[in-house]
Amino acid sequence: MIEIKEELIESLLEEAVDQAKSNNKTQIISMTKEINETNPLRFFESAKELGMDRTFWTSTSEQFYLVGVGSAFHIGANEYRFQNTEKQWEKLLEDAIIHNPYKVPGTGMVTMGGMSFDPSIRKSDLWKKFGHSSFTIPKFILTVNEGKYFMTTNVQVNQADHSRQLANGIKHAEETLMSYSTTLPAQARIHSKNEIAPQQWMDTVERATEKINQDEAEKIVLAREVRIKLKDDASITAVLDQFITSQSNSFVFAFERDGDCFVGASPERLVKLKNQQLLSTCLAGTAPRGMTKEEDRKISNNLLQDGKNRSEHDFVVNMIKNAMELYCTSIQIPEDPVIYPLKNLQHLYTPVTATLKKGYSIFDIIKQLHPTPALGGVPREESLKFIREQEQLDRGWYGAPIGWLDSNQNGEFAVAIRSGLIQGDEASLFAGCGVVKDSDPQAEYEETNIKFLPMLSVLGG
């Protein structure tokens, strides 16, 4: 059951070819149809057949998936990346022919992408395939929303194109995407694990604490890297499959760029926008899970009352509150955090809700929020300077905004933590923690160890 008929697709494509001819330039067209139940992971796996980069997004607390295949259009930006990305996206929407009879978030024209943590840093070789800001409008997107399934096809049409040929090409690709096998690939296992300079990292934590105790900063988030060698090439589908089944309350994502893949299961929402309603999350302050219910409850109670973790958390709440006041009305923030339980650890969590003022977009919010003190620090510039000078790694997209937007102003961005860059049979994993005045380097080191666990376990470690 495919709702728009082949003839409609062809006539829409014909309209696009005519537009391209009369404007004497390429025309982008986006067509959404409702389709039968389709398994997002199998769809993602079949997309390998087409040899195009894939994009995956789901929120494990909701029935919402976006699976993108290929790129019909790319939005890149280096300088003023928030404004530039927004400008290009708006221009694209203005020029595009969008056929979408559904009002469902994640349908119509959708762009998916992400950014680097710090665009002022010269990219290392590791992240060479990932731009400082890189969004794609995939050629094909499967959207799953509240039990309904949609397929959107985005095409750049040239003056010389023939609508029948284009329609046949689309049909052929869709058949490949839908003809998935019933078994998903198994995961490779870890061959070796190399922690990059852990002692040096603890020394940096010590220096950050000294800086804070000299009143030169209040909080600095420091990250470290673990390099993994696998016995075989990693299966991204297997990684996503395991994340979805094991990491509740998380955003599970994958962004491929020319064979390299940035994946993760982040519990941290940066912002969600739906019908002008904003949702953001303050997530900072960490403890392990207990082995028994009783032990777990004890750890939670201690975490809620622990001064060091509360201060890590409160920096984030204050900053997000101030940022929201610039662009929003009806801001609601509870007085005290609650526990956000995850498989391997638990966090302090404060949700923030607000209404976006007219004339502002999700980009204004992301620009204002990134990096929150959950990933940067307080004051922002001081902590970023320390990170730039002292941290011995290129964060790339780790800790940065990643997400999606649709042509109806809906969208959601997460902070890319609990993540790693997979390159064939190798991977770089990243984890960080908030250093405040009473941080102990050894304890912070152990905290990062539990933050590595989700990535390590989906890589067969």
Ligand SMILES: C=C(O[C@H]1C=CC=C(C(=O)O)[C@@H]1O)C(=O)O
């Ligand atoms: C920087 C990370 O976590 C942040 C988010 C939640 C809790 C954090 C903490 O307690 O230190 C961190 O600020 C990471 O997972 O790499």
Ligand SMILES: [Mg+2]
């Ligand atoms: Mg912490």
